[in-house]
Amino acid sequence: MFDWAYDFVVLVIDTGGYAGVFALLLFETMFPPMPSEVILPLAGMRAATGPLGLPGVILAATAGAMTGNYLWYRIARAIGLERLHRFVLRHGRWLGIDWADIEKVQHLFDRHGGGTVFIARMLPAIRTFISIPAGIVNMKLIRFLAWSTAGTAIWSAGLAAAGFTLETRVHDVEIVIAPLTTAIVASILLWYLWRQLTWRRRHPKPVLPSDPLD
Numbered sequence: 001m002f003d004w005a006y007d008f009v010v011l012v013i014d015t016g017g018y019a020g021v022f023a024l025l026l027f028e029t030m031f032p033p034m035p036s037e038v039i040l041p042l043a044g045m046r047a048a049t050g051p052l053g054l055p056g057v058i059l060a061a062t063a064g065a066m067t068g069n070y071l072w073y074r075i076a077r078a079i080g081l082e083r084l085h086r087f088v089l090r091h092g093r094w095l096g097i098d099w100a101d102i103e104k105v106q107h108l109f110d111r112h113g114g115g116t117v118f119i120a121r122m123l124p125a126i127r128t129f130i131s132i133p134a135g136i137v138n139m140k141l142i143r144f145l146a147w148s149t150a151g152t153a154i155w156s157a158g159l160a161a162a163g164f165t166l167e168t169r170v171h172d173v174e175i176v177i178a179p180l181t182t183a184i185v186a187s188i189l190l191w192y193l194w195r196q197l198t199w200r201r202r203h204p205k206p207v208l209p210s211d212p213l214d
Contacts, residue, residue: 009034009042018056022064025156029068029128036065037124040156044163054164061156062149069131069148076135081106084136093196106137113139114147121151125188 012020024039040061047054081102088099108116113134120130134144 006038006042009039010046013043013046013052014050017052018060021052021057021060022067025061025064026068029065030071035124036061036155037159040159041163041166044160044165045167047160048164048167054160057160058153058157061160062153065152065156066145066149069152070145072129072131073135073139073141073144076132077138079136081136081138102136105133109134109137109139113137114143117144117147118151121148122155127151127155 009024012024014020016023021039021043024034024043025036028034028036028039043052043057043061044054046052047057084102085099088102117130117134117139121127131144131148
């Protein structure tokens with residue numbers, strides 16, 4: 001991560017305090033390019049060297065992320081299965097998904113929705129987007145909020161505590177987390193490429209019956 005990004009995060013935290021932490025995590029959840037793997041350790045470092053407290057940082061970070069999670073959930077729920085069905089039928093290939101995939105996700109959330117959301121909240125890259133399928137399949141709001149908050153709080157506490165402990169060596173946290181994030185993103189890209197290359201084989205065009213008069 002570029003030094004200017006570190007400087008920007010520290011400036012927002014030092015200027016806004018807990019509100020700055022809240023705003024950064026809300027922004028990160030809605031627009032992922034500024035990852036929490038950078039924000040949270042720096043917030044923890046400022047808790048160790050500045051006026052902020054670690055519990056307050058964890059609470060503000062969790063609240064900011066959960067506000068973004070809730071907004072994505074509501075957006076996805078407003079789209080709904082019917083609109084998604086029409087969209088997937090028209091453009092699913094370029095997303096790498098078909099309606100059978102959506103049905104599998106729906107079945108997964110019906111059986112293990114809470115656990116799926118909880119685990120996803122602690123996985124780099126994936127944690128930001130899990131709200132969308134949860135909203136699309138109409139996961140109950142109370143379950144969504146409870147499991148999301150639990151996973152988000154653990155993720156926030158772990159990274160903030162790492163920054164708090166390492167203080168000036170906070171860059172070491174990103175050195176450990178960055179390869180995992182890269183591996184997950186690379187896996188998603190490889191999955192997408194495989195879906196594109198095998199799309200025609202998995203979705204052959206229907207053979208029309210021959211004209212009996214021929």
